[in-house]
Amino acid sequence: MDRAQDESPSPRLYRKVAARLIDEIRAGRHPVGARMPAERDLSLTMGVSRPVVREALLALEVMGVVEVRIGSGAYVLRLPEDEPRSPTEVTPMELVQARLIFEGEAASLAAANITDEELARLDSAVAAMRREDGSFEDWQAGLTDFHMTMAHATRNLAVERSVRDLWDMRSRSTECRRMLEEARSRNYRYSLQQHVEILAALKARDPVRARAAVRMHLEGSIEHVLMAIEERAVADARARVAEMRSRYFSR
Incomplete structure (x- = not known):
């Protein structure tokens, strides 16, 4: 995902980031129980702003995939289902x-x-x-x-x-x-x-x-x-x- 995509005002951008994080969790890059990379690091890696990363982590938390702990970061709770359904599906x-x-x-x-x-x-x-x-x-x-x-x-x-x-x-x-x-x-x-x-x-x-x-x-x-x-x-x-x-x- 490049910086050009981040210029888009589309509210769907954070979903693309969330989908990529889900793929990484499934691939084992972020095991269950592990702490996710910091927002700043994810922002640099994915070429998006920190608010977009924050929205993506919130979406994963709503799905029950991660838990965001104040002052500590986001931790993987479980592997995503094959076809996860997010409450935020509809904009x-x-x-x-x-x-x-x-x-x-x-x-x-x-x-x-x-x-x-x-x-x-x-x-x-x-x-x-x-x-x-x-x-x-x-x-x-x-x-x-x-x-x-x-x-x-x-x-x-x-x-x-x-x-x-x-x-x-x-x-x-x-x-x-x-x-x-x-x-x-x-x-x-x-x-x-x-x-x-x-x-x-x-x-x-x-x-x-x-x-x-x-x-x-x-x-x-x-x-x-x-x-x-x-x-x-x-x-x-x-x-x-x-x-x-x-x-x-x-x-």
Whole structure:
């Protein structure tokens, strides 16, 4: 892997590093119980920045392949399975694009079939999301309940299961969680207002308005993901320059 690849803002770069580390563990270069090389050494060996290496080690830790010990480093816990499945398989961009396809139409279908009881539940979910003093988990629970209730209101089991599968992937992804936490801290009121608008469209039982409201919400999410990718690329570039500066002046 060369330095040119490291210039890419793609969030998939750390996965390439993780895949290479998995190959090395399988080949016996890093035996079970052994300490992995330091982040700095891996960064130099693989031609990527230390933040990219850190993301790769985090992915391996989530898979249960390594254990990262504060102040000590990463240690190999077990050999990777032949076909490892990582909770971070789906990127935030892939996920929000899929949600845009499914949930916009799900909202349209729900608007035509939703019951008063389900509308009351959506009201409760919005009230939970409205609590500024609530934890991220409280907000996440309200958000999940809102979208799962809307999916159930479609009266279409295939649609409901598809939406639920997307949300399961979302909840398992550490990358998605990190971006969601950032989104809540930056765009709390905007996100809340979007869900208020979705609820108003469902209360009006207006399929066109409901579809448009959900699409606007998810298109805003796509913009946030793009901004996060851009910020990460800038941060990685700054880290690389800082390392180069440190190596140069240390001479």
